[in-house]
Amino acid sequence: MQTAVKFCGLTRPQDIHAAAEAGARYVGFVFFPKSPRHVTQEAARALALEVPPGIAKVALTVDADDAALDALIAEVPLDMLQLHGHESPERVAHVRARYGLPVMKALGIATARDLDQIDAYSEVADQLLIDAKPPEGADLPGGNGLSFDWRLLAGRKYWTRPWMLAGGLTPDNVAEAVRLTGARQVDVSSGVESAPGIKDAGRMAEFARALATG
Numbered sequence: 001m002q003t004a005v006k007f008c009g010l011t012r013p014q015d016i017h018a019a020a021e022a023g024a025r026y027v028g029f030v031f032f033p034k035s036p037r038h039v040t041q042e043a044a045r046a047l048a049l050e051v052p053p054g055i056a057k058v059a060l061t062v063d064a065d066d067a068a069l070d071a072l073i074a075e076v077p078l079d080m081l082q083l084h085g086h087e088s089p090e091r092v093a094h095v096r097a098r099y100g101l102p103v104m105k106a107l108g109i110a111t112a113r114d115l116d117q118i119d120a121y122s123e124v125a126d127q128l129l130i131d132a133k134p135p136e137g138a139d140l141p142g143g144n145g146l147s148f149d150w151r152l153l154a155g156r157k158y159w160t161r162p163w164m165l166a167g168g169l170t171p172d173n174v175a176e177a178v179r180l181t182g183a184r185q186v187d188v189s190s191g192v193e194s195a196p197g198i199k200d201a202g203r204m205a206e207f208a209r210a211l212a213t214g
């Protein structure tokens, strides 16, 4: 089965077209002002309207409260919410119930102990995003181009929720990452950029090719 790809942190119409051309299953918009990929709601709405049918539009937020999510969802047509902060399982359940959109919870992994949180979030999230844990004091909770030891996931292919692998993926390492983890979905942001926040259509196509050819 073809591994599904999410290209995250798209900021320009040409990024949407490059993602579609590369066969993306998901595109992500980042609503976090410290990120070089941050988009306003107005810009995201215009971008979302460019997304072809069949590609899910994902909003990435970090510890957003209900008022922020209310405003976002009222303006931007979305298919999924990605919660990439310190949201508790109770908060995930609340967001899912309040908005009726599928919720993907990002979990930061550095050691085997970090995998313990997966069971609790599997009860409440529609999908999990298994990402590298950001270093202490990092400005961004994700999108840093850091990976974790993928061998931690070996033999853990039977989680009860669909999950995506993220963190430091590039055209050069994604095939190996999939081989080691058994991931059926992957998420990439900085690894397909030519500069922070600037997506590179050539690297996006290369990423998809690397997945297809192994």
Ligand SMILES: O=C(O)c1ccccc1N[C@@H]1O[C@H](COP(=O)(O)O)[C@@H](O)[C@H]1O
Pocket (backbone or CB within 6 Å): 008, 009, 028, 030, 032, 035, 036, 037, 038, 060, 062, 084, 129, 131, 140, 141, 142, 143, 144, 145, 146, 166, 167, 168, 169, 187, 188, 189, 190, 191
């Ligand atoms: O991309 C960002 O700027 C970002 C900001 C805040 C939280 C998460 C962010 N990105 C997500 O991080 C992972 C890994 O990114 P990378 O491929 O290592 O650059 C990915 O899931 C993005 O969705």
